[in-house]
Ligand SMILES: Nc1ncnc2c1ncn2[C@@H]1O[C@H](COP(=O)(O)OP(=O)(O)OP(=O)(O)O)[C@@H](O)[C@H]1O
C-alpha cells in the first residue's frame with residue numbers, strides 16, 4: 001500500500017530544518033513520497049508572509065531539487081482560499097484513495113495550537129500526524145483537548161500501520177532554526193548560507209528578498 005507524507009508550511013523562507021524534517025519523515029516512516037505544500041494564504045498568522053506565495057513555492061522547489069521522494073505541491077498556492085489543512089487532506093484523500101497511509105507532518109509549536117485549526121478533530125480521520133519536536137516542547141503544557149489526543153493516539157507498535165488516526169513524534173534531535181531568525185539575519189544584512197539550501201540562498205540574493213525596503 002502506498003505511503004505518502006504531507007508537509008505544509010509558510011516556508012518564508014524554506015530552510016535547512018524544513019529539509020531535514022522532510023527527509024526524516026520520508027526515511028523514518030519509509031514513505032514513498034513526501035509532498036511539501038506551501039500555504040498560499042496562511043490566514044492564521046498575525047502578519048502576512050514576507051515573500052509572496054510564488055516565491056515561497058520557488059524556494060521549496062529549489063530546496064528539494066534532486067531529493068528522492070520529495071515533491072512540491074502547488075495546490076494551496078494556486079487556491080484563492082485560506083490554507084485549511086483539513087481541506088487539503090480531504091482533497092489528497094480523494095485523490096489517493098482510502099487505503100493510502102497518509103502522514104501529515106507538523107512541528108511541535110504547530111501542535112500547541114492544533115485545537116485552533118479549522119475542523120481540527122477531523123484531521124485524525126484523514127491522516128496520521130507526525131510531530132517534529134522543537135526545543136522547549138513539553139507535552140504537559142498542551143491544551144487538555146490536544147493532550148488527550150497526544151496521549152491516546154501514540155501507539156507502541158508502529159509496524160501495525162494504518163491509513164490515519166495515529167500520532168508519532170519523529171526521533172530526530174530538535175534544532176532551534178526558524179524562518180523568523182533567518183529573516184532577522186537577512187534584514188540585518190547577514191549571510192544565511194549556513195541555514196538554507198544553497199540554491200535557496202542564491203535565489204534570496206538574486207531577488208533581494210527579506211531586505212529592508
Ligand atoms: N526547527 C524546526 N523544528 C521542528 N519543526 C519545525 C522547525 N522549523 C519549522 N518547523 C515546522 O515546520 C512547519 C512549517 O514551518 P514554518 O514555515 O512556519 O517555519 P518556521 O521556521 O516555524 O517559520 P516562522 O519562524 O516564520 O514561524 C511548522 O509546522 C513548523 O512547526
Ligand SMILES: O=C(O)c1ccc[n+]([C@@H]2O[C@H](COP(=O)([O-])O)[C@@H](O)[C@H]2O)c1
Nearest residue numbers: 008009010039044083084085086117118
Ligand atoms: O487548517 C488550519 O486551520 C491551520 C491553522 C494553522 C496552520 N495550518 C497549517 O500548518 C502548517 C504550518 O503553519 P506555519 O504557520 O507554521 O507555517 C501550514 O501548512 C498551515 O497551513 C493550518
